[in-house]
Amino acid sequence: MKILSPMRTRIKFCGLTRREDIAQAVRSGVDALGFVMWPKSARSITVEQLAVLSADVPAFVTRVGLFVDQPIELIEQCLPYLDLIQFHGNESPEFCAQFGRPWIKALRMHESVDLAKAAADYHQAQALLLDAYRPGIPGGTGETFDWARIPAELAKPVILAGGLTVENIASAVQQVAPYAVDVSGGIELTHGCKDVDKMVSFVSQVAFADAR
Numbered sequence: 371m372k373i374l375s376p377m378r379t380r381i382k383f384c385g386l387t388r389r390e391d392i393a394q395a396v397r398s399g400v401d402a403l404g405f406v407m408w409p410k411s412a413r414s415i416t417v418e419q420l421a422v423l424s425a426d427v428p429a430f431v432t433r434v435g436l437f438v439d440q441p442i443e444l445i446e447q448c449l450p451y452l453d454l455i456q457f458h459g460n461e462s463p464e465f466c467a468q469f470g471r472p473w474i475k476a477l478r479m480h481e482s483v484d485l486a487k488a489a490a491d492y493h494q495a496q497a498l499l500l501d502a503y504r505p506g507i508p509g510g511t512g513e514t515f516d517w518a519r520i521p522a523e524l525a526k527p528v529i530l531a532g533g534l535t536v537e538n539i540a541s542a543v544q545q546v547a548p549y550a551v552d553v554s555g556g557i558e559l560t561h562g563c564k565d566v567d568k569m570v571s572f573v574s575q576v577a578f579a580d581a582r
């Protein structure tokens with residue numbers, strides 16, 4: 371008889387800017403690391419920094435580049451250092467699909483968002499990342515949204531984001547049962563600098579929720 375264990379919730383830490391944080395994040399058991407290439411973010415890095423930081427990421431940890439409505443040329447420059455692209459702006463499905471690289475699409479949970487339609491429109495995405503909506507700010511707000519708005523069935527895997535912390539992540543995983551979770555501000559000391567204890571506790575809380 372085959373016994374299948376329940377699926378583990380994948381974890382992405384976003385907004386890495388320091389080599390020591392990458393080393394600690396990998397040690398904590400994270401699945402993916404995000405690099406913010408949007409220059410208006412307090413966590414943004416240059417292509418040169420991306421080249422250095424991505425070289426520290428070992429095999430089987432996914433290197434994710436985060437872009438917000440940015441030029442094709444910049445994204446192409448970053449491709450050698452990335453495994454996956456996170457589009458966090460108003461990019462069309464055609465725009466996202468042109469790079470020949472796996473990608474995910476972030477959706478900000480404005481009250482008008484139609485998730486079933488978005489899943490159909492962005493059917494080539496590997497997953498949909500759901501983030502809080504705040505006018506004028508594309509993401510990384512540290513704010514949550516009403517998780518009850520996420521349907522139990524969606525045609526694409528869900529990555530839950532927005533205001534996740536060591537304190538709320540276990541409830542989030544239990545309530546939403548997402549494919550993955552993504553956190554930036556909730557594991558930081560200050561913008562761009564991660565906190566070792568928070569990284570370790572965040573991963574433990576996800577494992578705790580998965581085991582229940």
Ligand SMILES: O=C(O)c1ccccc1N[C@@H]1O[C@H](COP(=O)(O)O)[C@@H](O)[C@H]1O
Pocket residue numbers: 384385404406408411412413436438458499501508509510511512513531532533534552553554555556
């Ligand atoms: O982190 C940023 O600075 C950022 C900037 C622009 C778009 C997205 C950004 N981060 C992403 O936002 C969500 C939620 O972040 P937080 O945990 O609430 O701080 C997450 O997907 C980050 O990848």
